[in-house]
Amino acid sequence: MNCLKSRFKQTQMNIQLSLFPEEPGSSISECQNSNITRNSTSKLPPKKTKKVQPAKKRSKPYIWVTWISSLMGEEKQCKFTAWSHAHYKFPKQLSDFDSRTHDDMVRQRAAQHKSQGFAVYVEDNNSFNINGKTCDIGGRPDIVVIENGQPIIEDCKSGKRKTAHRMQVLIYMLLFPLSPIGKRLCQGHTPAGRLVYPDSIVEISPSEINARFKEFFRQTVAIISSSTPPPQVPSFWECRYCNVLGGYCPAKVDPEADTDNHDLF
Numbered sequence: 001m002n003c004l005k006s007r008f009k010q011t012q013m014n015i016q017l018s019l020f021p022e023e024p025g026s027s028i029s030e031c032q033n034s035n036i037t038r039n040s041t042s043k044l045p046p047k048k049t050k051k052v053q054p055a056k057k058r059s060k061p062y063i064w065v066t067w068i069s070s071l072m073g074e075e076k077q078c079k080f081t082a083w084s085h086a087h088y089k090f091p092k093q094l095s096d097f098d099s100r101t102h103d104d105m106v107r108q109r110a111a112q113h114k115s116q117g118f119a120v121y122v123e124d125n126n127s128f129n130i131n132g133k134t135c136d137i138g139g140r141p142d143i144v145v146i147e148n149g150q151p152i153i154e155d156c157k158s159g160k161r162k163t164a165h166r167m168q169v170l171i172y173m174l175l176f177p178l179s180p181i182g183k184r185l186c187q188g189h190t191p192a193g194r195l196v197y198p199d200s201i202v203e204i205s206p207s208e209i210n211a212r213f214k215e216f217f218r219q220t221v222a223i224i225s226s227s228t229p230p231p232q233v234p235s236f237w238e239c240r241y242c243n244v245l246g247g248y249c250p251a252k253v254d255p256e257a258d259t260d261n262h263d264l265f
């Protein structure tokens with residue numbers, strides 16, 4: 001039984017690995033095109049398949065902060081999503097996310113800080129990219145404000161409170177001071193954090209950047225930057241909003257699948 005299980009696991013892993021091109025240039029869209037050629041002797045016209053743009057292998061794993069904060073905050077369970085994006089560059093997809101409420105919140109907070117006489121830095125001014133031995137990590141805090149000498153990293157959220165938001169700000173507090181702009185603004189201080197919601201503000205103490213948090217962060221980064229992919233954890237809600245294209249994830253749950261083939265109700 002155990003032998004069967006391990007063979008099944010190995011087969012799954014092989015399927016998973018074979019979906020990603022080992023070398024830049026080979027791609028899943030080429031595989032689909034070759035299927036069309038094989039079927040071309042049939043009298044029926046070949047079935048048209050939607051061309052999937054190839055994913056390009058990154059020369060070094062790259063992690064955007066929010067890919068891991070959602071895992072650390074247990075908002076998401078499927079680590080394969082973050083792993084895929086860390087190791088492969090997918091073509092950009094159109095997003096229907098409306099950022100206007102968030103952008104207004106950032107503008108209002110920045111104006112408020114300025115009116116109080118504090119130095120304030122917004123979004124692109126705060127972008128960072130930290131190089132590590134196993135991967136690079138990038139992020140962009142909404143606001144960095146210097147209040148009476150204390151740097152504070154703020155992130156504005158237009159929705160409800162989530163642990164993932166706290167993890168996101170904690171990662172900024174840990175990494176931002178390592179960047180060139182962070183070194184200049186923080187001057188050796190660990191920044192504090194602040195989450196700004198439409199109806200409340202949550203303060204995060206610099207003391208939360210402790211050994212326990214650093215270990216949790218290291219473990220998560222190690223999983224996502226590893227050359228071995230973590231298992232896929234498919235679920236209706238995560239797969240529905242996951243931007244790893246179907247062709248790259250054999251476990252993807254089809255949200256359009258028929259569910260009316262029963263006589264229960």
Ligand code: SF4
Nearest residue numbers: 078234239242249252
């Ligand atoms: S499609 Fe589903 S199983 Fe596949 S990576 Fe995304 S969330 Fe995970």
